[in-house]
Amino acid sequence: MMSAIFSALLLLTTSVGAAERWETLPPTPPPVAGEKSGYAEVNGIRLYYAAIGKGSPVVLLHGGLANSDYWGLQVKALASRHEVVVVDSRGHGRSSRDTRPYGYDLMADDVVALLDHLKIRRADIVGWSDGGILGLDLAIRHPDRVGKIFAFAANTVTSGVKEGVEKNPTFAAYIERAGREYRRLSATPKEYDAFVEQISHMWASQPNWTDADLKGIKAQVLVVDGDHDEAIKREHTEYIAAAIPGAGLLILPNASHFAFLQDPALFNAALLQFLDGK
Template sequence: MDRRLFLATALFGLARIPHAIAAERWQMLPATPPPIAGRSARAEINGISLFHVETGEGSPVVFLHGGLSNSDYFGLQVPEVARRHRVICVDSRGHGRSTRNAQPFGYDLMTDDVVALLDHLQIPRAAIVGWSDGAIIGLDMAMRHPDRVTRVFAFGANTQTSGLKPDIDKNPTFAQFIARAKTEYERLSPTPGEYDQFLQQIEKMWETQPNWTDEQLRAIRAPVLIADGQYDEGIKREHTEYMAATIPGAGLLILPNASHFAFLQDPVLFNAALLDFLGS
């Protein structure tokens, strides 16, 4: 399906959903799903131990979570996608069950981790499904490793630091997420007592990265869908629209009555959009 037609069709369907069904759903942070069932393993790459889970068969799809979180957050998406695809769900370096080293966090470094994981798994090319930092990594892959990416579903991304809203941490929902992330880090991480240092390192990355130019975004040739929630706590709407307008042929999808956590708040609608894009 043409990506522009996909957008028009999806938005027409969304407009028909009664508002009352999902009133204030965007203000809630549903529970993190249980760990994803599948074949879990570790890849020793780039000086770290990268945890990942595989399930399903078919063309490969890599799921990349947002900053501070872990692969469990995609627990409502992976079983649906795995009906048609080989799914690889990753804990990014320093997140979840994966380790980190002394290298400063950077999107280019985490992108190189994903490429190294694909090499380890002998996967030539894969679709990328990314949320927040994971979506940024997916776009970075499409720019710097175009031969390894078939398509990118980028939810809740930014491509410039100016695309972030100020005082994100003061938003009640996002503050709740940060508090939850600490608890999950302490439970899952190989370095459970280092959350505060980890948080400081991630926040430093957020303050300075990414800052891609229009020229860099226009170099993307893979099919891309730029998606976000109507009430994203951290990403400016005009920035989301800018990304979709700048990346050649990219689609734009805004999920109604949902936020940066739409995949938890409205998994049925999120999954329908995701499966449609992966199958188009």
């Protein structure tokens, strides 16, 4: 009896002291084993990609500092009905970069070049953070190459980002983890600090789209975020959905900038519903 009471008290104490789900940073999934993978020589760089599954193509674009492994749980959900393509953005993960400064237009052009390399005329885009920005960039500048856009935790002007996000404990843990992964995957493993500094210049000034830019988007867009995003202001997410004609808005409960890791079941259900109506 005393043992049962002690166990119950221990469980209660653990539960009370445990972090909320939106405060957690679950592990990065293992690398996706693609049916075909390799490097595309595009735009002056070597761009790593992997493709798996059959069906209409979907390209998954990761967030800043990250790599394509972060999408492992979504690849599993999508590959039974889609050709899923994951890619390490220029300078991220396994991909190289050249001397040009980071910019969303340049990185979006890399995606178009990869589509050409893979002989994919048009693809749906799923983007997280910087990847969501790239999805919107493609919709603005390359509308003939994209179908639906699932834009998670994106911003369209720099003021949409919360000040001091890098000091948030969960986000700081992500930055530290991303550094370890960079050193493991990159061909330039000692340059993480320089990489962060260089991409921070992009974040300081981009994106800076106008209302007219967003109103010109013709693609079907679902604007998505977690209700506890550490980085993106809620009012900015709502603004994006209101500015893009016909866009939907979805706020995922008890989740943050890392909702696809924190609640993959709900995230994937929303993703499949949007892409396939299922």
